[in-house]
Structures are given as structure tokens and as C-alpha cells.
Amino acid sequence: VLKQYPTLKQFVLSNVRLTGIRIGAGAYASVEEVAVPGAICAAKKIHEFFLDGEIRIEVTTENFLEECQLMSTLRHPNIVQFLGVAIFPGSRLPAIVMERLLTSLHDLLEPQRPPPRSSKPFIPLSLKCSILHDVACGLAYLHKRSVVHRDLTANNVLLNSGMVAKIADLGVARILPDLAPATLTFAPGASVYMPPEALESKPGEENEGRMSKYDASIDIFSFGVVAMFTISQTFPDKLLAPTYTKDGENPVGRSELERRQEYMTIVNSQLEGKHPLLVEIIEKCLDFPGKRPDVKKVLDLLVEARKEVQDEQISKNKLDLVQALREAHISHQENEKQLQSSLKEQEALKEKNEKSLETIREKRQQILEENQLVQNKDRELTETLEKLRQKEEQLQTSEREKQRVQYSS
Incomplete structure (x- = not known):
């Protein structure tokens, strides 16, 4: 080679x-x-x-x-x-x-998990908008160089560890001078991402080597499907698969309106009536070929949408912060009350202990005084006994003296 x-x-x-x-x-x-x-x-x-x-x-x-x-x-x-x-x-x-890179956008939105499959991962809307903005930036770069990707899908959007999105696989990309309409390969990419004009063969063409006429807006339609999938995290495979002719072989393009209505049903359900600008972006991308915006307009709208989502997130964060501060203030007040109550209990306990100590001191003093009285009484008794003993000795001495005198006489 x-x-x-x-x-x-x-x-x-x-x-x-x-x-x-x-x-x-x-x-x-x-x-x-x-x-x-x-x-x-x-x-x-x-x-x-x-x-x-x-x-x-x-x-x-x-x-x-x-x-x-x-x-x-x-x-x-x-x-x-x-x-x-x-x-x-x-x-x-x-x-x-x-x-x-780390993963594809498709695997981020619908991770490949063994059954039973758990619920889809939560992906913040702000991150989804950031990813779509990255994809639009990459697409704008390609279109500026007259490159039409023709196979823009969630599988061909890769993400690094910082969740920066990058467009991959330019295997069917073509250079279209001035991005003008041209007769190119019929349905070059995954059919669910293809606009109807790319699914319609030119009259008179045989099945082999079929061609369709389209321009760079094929990428804008594909971006709209990527955006729909990203926002809703619902891959439209079965719902939006192309219909077929009676022989069951030739795919037939649906009307833009029919496909768009099916897409937007999913998107509106996910957004719950919020963020009309995101809905507008997807609707415009899925419009008729001549009405689809160019990628620069898509980027401008995405910048506004990102700001809208970020402002909403900032407002939500502020409300959450205010709520957290209120809860912290209430918690502080409750803790302060508990502390004051505890201090009062401690003060009361201290006062009670001091009273108990005073009572103990008084009782001890009383006991000491009683002991002193007992000791004094004991001394008095001892002195009295000593006097009695001395008196008894004197009496005995006197008695002996009397006996001696009597004996002498």
C-alpha cells in the first residue's frame, strides 16, 4: 500500500x-x-x-x-x-x-450495563449544554473549512476526562465548496440521524450506487438529533426509524414535520416546559433544509441557552445557599437555646452542689462541735474520777491512821 x-x-x-x-x-x-x-x-x-x-x-x-x-x-x-x-x-x-479519549457521548447518555439495567445516570443540564456547545464549535470549524461531516452521531462525539467533547470519525466527510448542495452518497450515516433529503434517492437512479442531493445542513439536522438525544437521554432508534417501501428494502424519508413532532414530544417531556431556547434550537435544526440555521447561528443560540441554564443554576445555587444559611441560623439558634438551657442547668446544679457542700460543712462543723463537747465531758468525767480516787485514797489513809492509833492505845 x-x-x-x-x-x-x-x-x-x-x-x-x-x-x-x-x-x-x-x-x-x-x-x-x-x-x-x-x-x-x-x-x-x-x-x-x-x-x-x-x-x-x-x-x-x-x-x-x-x-x-x-x-x-x-x-x-x-x-x-x-x-x-x-x-x-x-x-x-x-x-x-x-x-x-474516555468515552463516547452515546455511552455517557446510555451506559452499556448488564441486565437488569439500572436507571440512567443523572447528567446536569449545564453539562449537557457545555457538550453541545463543544460539538457545535467543532462543527463550525469543519464548516468554515468547507468540510461536511455527514455522519455526526452521539457515537462519533467523544469525551475526555474533563468532559470536553470532540468530533470523531471523518471517514465519510466530504469537502463541499461554499457548503453548497451537491449530489452525494444516499444516507451516508446512521439513518436515524439523517434528514429526509438524504434518505431520498434521485429519480431514475438504480438501487446500487444510489445518490441524494443535500448540502451542509445535513450536519445541522444530525446535530439537532444529537441535541435531542443529549437533552432527553432517550435514543430515538425505534420511534424514529425510517419507514420502508412495499418491497421492504428501500427506506422512505418522512416529512420534516412528522419527524420533528416525534422528536419534540420527547424533548418537551424531558424539559418540562422549561428552557424554551433549547427547544427552539432543536426545532430549528430539524426544520426544512432551507430553514435550518447555519452552525454560526446555532452557536449563538447555544451561547444564550448556556447562559440561561447557568443563570438558572446560579439562581438555584443562591436560593440553596440562602436556604442553607437560614437552616444554619435556625440550627445555631436552637443550639444557642440548648446551650443556654444547659448552662442554666449547670448553674442550678452548681448552686445545688454548693448548698449541699454548705450543708455538709455545717453538719461537719456540728459533728466537730459535738465531738468537742464529748471530749470536754470526757475530760470532766476523768477529772471527777481522779478526784474521787484521790478522795478514796485519803479516806483509806485516814482509816489506817485511826486503826494504828487505836492499836497503840
Whole structure:
């Protein structure tokens, strides 16, 4: 391939290694995790099925080369960054190496969980608006360079760890000078994201190689579907799948009004009548081709919508803060009352204890005084007994003296 298409050589990266982790896969290609010196990246590998047969390999290789050449010219914070191509053993076509991101918008809105599936994750409306603004910025960059994406879906919007959105997969993108209408591939992207004009074959065309006529507003319609999905977190797959002709093979485009009404039923239900500007953006994007706004107008409306949502969030935060302050004040007052009550109880207890101590002191003093009286009485009794003993001794002495005198006489 490099010999046949030497322009690919300028994009070839060395020392790229597959880690064995598959990030995702689609009908056309798989995305594998790869390691390059100093970073972990992603590599888009075309399925080998598309390289069978001379015509297939020629068409696939030319499309691959066009994608590489286009992506190599794009530098924008809301476009997935192309790094180069890598050649892996056993692959007949190089893989596109690009920056590795965290997840897709589709998986953020509807995470792939094993049954029983839990409820959908809560995503703040402010974050949803920020993501849509990022996508619109990336789309504005593409349209400014006359690039029409043609396959803008929630799966092709990737998010990094900071929830910054980036448009990916320009495999079917085309350059339209002045973004003017052109006859291009019939329904180039996922049908649910396609406007009716992209689902209508030109009269007289055979089924093989069918073509449709549309312009850059195809991306605006797809953006409207992405916005509807993002706001509602409800993927419109079954509800909005295209109808078919009697033979069951040819998809038939619905009227703009019919599809728009089905979309807006979901959106209005989710927004509960709030944020009319967001509803207006989606309605305008899903309008007739000539009435759809260009991406610059979409961006202007999104800036207003983001401000509206942010102002509402700020107001809500202020109300929450005021409520929190009120609750804190009430709690403080209750705590103060409890503290005062506790202090009074402690004061009363202290007074009671002091009275008890005083009573104990008085009782102790009384006991001491009583003990002193007892001691005094005891001394008096001892003295009295001593006097009686002395008196008895005197009497005995006197008695002995009397007996001695009598005996002498």
C-alpha cells in the first residue's frame, strides 16, 4: 500500500504497539488501544472484509487516504486529534492513530450495563449544554473549512476526562465548496440521524450506487438529533426509524414535520416546559433544509441557552445557599437555646452542689462541735474520777491512821 500510495509515508509512526484492548467496533472498522512512546492512543483499523477484491481494496484505500489527508489538516480542541498511521503485522492497510479519549457521548447518555439495567445516570443540564456547545464549535470549524461531516452521531462525539467533547470519525466527510448542495452518497450515516433529503434517492437512479442531493445542513439536522438525544437521554432508534417501501428494502424519508413532532414530544417531556431556547434550537435544526440555521447561528443560540441554564443554576445555587444559611441560623439558634438551657442547668446544679457542700460543712462543723463537747465531758468525767480516787485514797489513809492509833492505845 505504501508503494502504491507514497503520500501515506509522511503519516507513518514508528514504535506503535497494540495493547490488546478493543475500545469499540462498528460495521466499517474497529478501534484498538495502542501504546506509542510516552502515551496511550487509539487506532482505527479497517475490517479486512473491505479489502477483499481489487475494486474494494482500491476504493477502501482511496477513502482511507482521503481521510488521513483531511484529518492531518485539522487542528481544533473539539476535533479528535489525528497523530498519524501505524502498520501492524497481518494488516493490509495501516491504522489511523489518534488521541485516546474516555468515552463516547452515546455511552455517557446510555451506559452499556448488564441486565437488569439500572436507571440512567443523572447528567446536569449545564453539562449537557457545555457538550453541545463543544460539538457545535467543532462543527463550525469543519464548516468554515468547507468540510461536511455527514455522519455526526452521539457515537462519533467523544469525551475526555474533563468532559470536553470532540468530533470523531471523518471517514465519510466530504469537502463541499461554499457548503453548497451537491449530489452525494444516499444516507451516508446512521439513518436515524439523517434528514429526509438524504434518505431520498434521485429519480431514475438504480438501487446500487444510489445518490441524494443535500448540502451542509445535513450536519445541522444530525446535530439537532444529537441535541435531542443529549437533552432527553432517550435514543430515538425505534420511534424514529425510517419507514420502508412495499418491497421492504428501500427506506422512505418522512416529512420534516412528522419527524420533528416525534422528536419534540420527547424533548418537551424531558424539559418540562422549561428552557424554551433549547427547544427552539432543536426545532430549528430539524426544520426544512432551507430553514435550518447555519452552525454560526446555532452557536449563538447555544451561547444564550448556556447562559440561561447557568443563570438558572446560579439562581438555584443562591436560593440553596440562602436556604442553607437560614437552616444554619435556625440550627445555631436552637443550639444557642440548648446551650443556654444547659448552662442554666449547670448553674442550678452548681448552686445545688454548693448548698449541699454548705450543708455538709455545717453538719461537719456540728459533728466537730459535738465531738468537742464529748471530749470536754470526757475530760470532766476523768477529772471527777481522779478526784474521787484521790478522795478514796485519803479516806483509806485516814482509816489506817485511826486503826494504828487505836492499836497503840
